[in-house]
Amino acid sequence: MNQLDNFTKGFFKESPTFTLLLGMCPTLGVTSSAINGLGMGLATTFVLMMSNIVISLVKNVIPGKVRIPSFIVIIASFVTVVELSMQAYLPSLYKSLGLFIPLIVVNCIVLGRAEAFASKNDVLSSMIDGLGMGLGFSFALTLLGCIREFLGSGKLFGITVYPENYGMLIFVLAPGAFIVLGYLIALINRLRKA
Amino acid sequence: MAQKESTFLNMVLTLFLVTLIGGGILGFVHDFTKDAIILSKNKAQEDAIVKVLPSFSKLGKSYKLLPADGDDSLEVFPAYDADSKLVGAAVKTYTKKGFGGFISIMVGFTPDGTVTGYSVLEHGETPGLGAKMTTWFNNPDKPKQDIIGKNPKTTRFVVSKDGGDIDAITASTISSRAFLDGINRAFNTFIQNMKTASDATSGASTKKEGE
Numbered sequence: 001m002n003q004l005d006n007f008t009k010g011f012f013k014e015s016p017t018f019t020l021l022l023g024m025c026p027t028l029g030v031t032s033s034a035i036n037g038l039g040m041g042l043a044t045t046f047v048l049m050m051s052n053i054v055i056s057l058v059k060n061v062i063p064g065k066v067r068i069p070s071f072i073v074i075i076a077s078f079v080t081v082v083e084l085s086m087q088a089y090l091p092s093l094y095k096s097l098g099l100f101i102p103l104i105v106v107n108c109i110v111l112g113r114a115e116a117f118a119s120k121n122d123v124l125s126s127m128i129d130g131l132g133m134g135l136g137f138s139f140a141l142t143l144l145g146c147i148r149e150f151l152g153s154g155k156l157f158g159i160t161v162y163p164e165n166y167g168m169l170i171f172v173l174a175p176g177a178f179i180v181l182g183y184l185i186a187l188i189n190r191l192r193k194a
Numbered sequence: 195m196a197q198k199e200s201t202f203l204n205m206v207l208t209l210f211l212v213t214l215i216g217g218g219i220l221g222f223v224h225d226f227t228k229d230a231i232i233l234s235k236n237k238a239q240e241d242a243i244v245k246v247l248p249s250f251s252k253l254g255k256s257y258k259l260l261p262a263d264g265d266d267s268l269e270v271f272p273a274y275d276a277d278s279k280l281v282g283a284a285v286k287t288y289t290k291k292g293f294g295g296f297i298s299i300m301v302g303f304t305p306d307g308t309v310t311g312y313s314v315l316e317h318g319e320t321p322g323l324g325a326k327m328t329t330w331f332n333n334p335d336k337p338k339q340d341i342i343g344k345n346p347k348t349t350r351f352v353v354s355k356d357g358g359d360i361d362a363i364t365a366s367t368i369s370s371r372a373f374l375d376g377i378n379r380a381f382n383t384f385i386q387n388m389k390t391a392s393d394a395t396s397g398a399s400t401k402k403e404g405e
Contacts, residue, residue: 032321062208065200070212077216081223088230091238095316153322164322169365172322 006128010136017140017181018188022108026100027141028177034157037145039093040100041138043086045131047078047104048113052130055118071114076105109137140184147180148172238315239300243271243284246302246311251276261383264288268383280305286315287380291372294318297327299376307385308345312377324369331373336361346381 016022026044031037054074062070083101086094094101104110113133118126149155152171154162170176198204243253250273258267269286282304289297297317302310312331319325331341339361341351351374352358355367362370 061198062212063198063200063204066205066209070208073209073212073216077219080220084223084227084231088227088234091234098318167322169322173320 003125003128006125007132010129010132010134011139012136012188012192014133014136015140015188016109016112016133016137017144018185020109020112021185022112023137026103026107027144028174028181030097030100031141031145031148031177032152032172033096033149033155034142034145035093036096037141037143038138039090040097041134041141043082043097043101044104044107044109044137045134046082047075048110048134048137049127049130050078051075051110051114052118052126053123055114056121056123056126059119067119068111068115071111071119072105075110075114079104109133144177144180144184147184148176151180152176239286242300242313242315243273243302245313246284246300247273247282248302248304248310250274250281259383259387261379262386263382264379268380270384270387282310283384285380285384287376287383289372289376289379291368291375292317292319293324293366293368293372294320297372297376299373299380301377301380303381303384305388306345307347307381307388308343309341309377309381311342314373319366319369324363324366326363326366327369327373330363330370331360339363341377346378347385351378351381 010016012019014020017024017027023044026040030040051071051074055071058070058074079102082104083094086097086101113130117129121129146156148171149157150161152167152169152173154160154164154167168176171180198208252274254272254274256269256271258269260267266288268288271284271286273281273283275281282302284300284302286298286300288299295318297319298315299312300315301312304310314328317325317327319327330339333340334342338354338359341349341360344351349360350358351360353360353362353367353370353374355362356371358374360370360374
């Protein structure tokens, strides 16, 4: 597999959100607005890329039986780094993402990529895999956030497109997340068959 | 290169090293971001105090008061004019009855308890519904939902659905009730303290020092 394929597979072919259906908790939870989705996606991208790099570097010195706990500690360290930095320098984003940042630790995408890819491949491929998967996840979350924000509150990235009163509130709430995600998955599946 | 064998010693050593390095990095990052975090938190609080109070020239020392109906204390930031006369106080209040649980509000009062402004510091309410509380209760065009310039002593700070004088946020009665619950807690505690302070003419500051 060449590196370009390696990078782009996260967007469509192996999209963590639309194809593998991994990391559904933040996907449904934070995408009430486009900016939240993007912020969450980028935070996950950073963690994914860094943990993939480190894990592919240390994969040979970690005994097989303590592989998973070691990976989790590495991932948790990077998540805490993100959490502290965000709290310090992006307080408003930290406020709206709040609880979901520590949850990146248990996001199946991160551990999934560590286990399925980084522990079997070289550093460069793992980095590109992490970056591609992360950006694919960000793309999916932003798309979901845009649709929900637009239909629900008439805004796009906080800019009013039409008066909020005409918005369909359900799209901002949890059921709306399921509805939009369901339609997007159906659409992606249709495109894949074509 | 083959993977290291899973002997007991290897496993213990690996986990020890991984956690040691992880802990070390986190300690370093924590040290690095500590000041910035405190700074941004304080700044948010200071901005809120300035926003909710009428113009003042200096802030007094803040003190904590325990409300009659809650287990966490409220923080009061008294504000004085140039002649050291009390112009009002910002009270950092809270409620646990929000749709998303805890809500923290900074609310400004004049010495007699009239609301001068408020700012929601922290909330977990639904965007598009309860989250509207950040602006809903400060709307001079809609006097029925505006709380600025009203005194909870003369206006009942209860949603109109429950027989009060304040219109709740459309479709967010729970959030509105919670918001007013927080404001009332601040008012009752603040006024009670003002009363005790003026009753005990000489010992007005004893309570303040007891934080």
